[in-house]
Amino acid sequence: QVQLVDSGGGLVQTGGSLRLSCAASGRTFSTYAMGWFRQAPGKEREFVAAISGGGGSTYYADSVKGRFTISRDNAKNTVLLQMNSLKPEDTAVYYCAADTTDGLVIKRPRYWGQGTQVTVSS
Numbered sequence: 001q002v003q004l005v006d007s008g009g010g011l012v013q014t015g016g017s018l019r020l021s022c023a024a025s026g027r028t029f030s031t032y033a034m035g036w037f038r039q040a041p042g043k044e045r046e047f048v049a050a051i052s053g054g055g056g057s058t059y060y061a062d063s064v065k066g067r068f069t070i071s072r073d074n075a076k077n078t079v080l081l082q083m084n085s086l087k088p089e090d091t092a093v094y095y096c097a098a099d100t101t102d103g104l105v106i107k108r109p110r111y112w113g114q115g116t117q118v119t120v121s122s
Contacts, residue, residue: 002026002111006096009116012086016120020081022096022113030054030074033105036081038092038118045095049081050106059106064090086120093117 008020020036035050049070050059058070069082079096094116097109104110 002029002032002098004096004098004111004113006094006113006116009094009118011119011121013121014087016086017082017084018086018118020083020094020096020116020118022079022081024077024079024098026077029077032098032100032111033102034070034072034079035097035105035109036070036079037095037097037109038090039095039115040089040092043092047106048094050102051079052102057102059102083118086118088120088122091118091120
């Protein structure tokens with residue numbers, strides 16, 4: 001099992017950047033695929049990005065491809081989401097997620113952070 005704490009959200013203007021961070025507990029962090037999801041008001045939670053346990057594979061939603069970058073540091077039990085060229089439609093609560101395979105973390109992760117608010121003003 002893994003516990004996740006996400007942070008780094010805030011208020012930014014259109015075109016700006018933010019970096020979200022997710023700190024994970026446990027000694028087996030590198031065995032977990034990690035992901036980020038987001039939920040805007042009145043909408044369902046949606047997949048944003050994911051990265052394999054070793055960091056060799058990454059996956060992105062079409063809406064963020066080329067603007068967001070997911071990375072991980074297994075020595076520090078941390079996963080990052082660098083968000084550039086932010087748009088008002090990126091406004092949402094962002095959640096870190098984890099599971100044992102890439103497929104599970106993209107579709108139906110079992111472990112979640114508490115969420116961090118990102119607001120992009122126009």
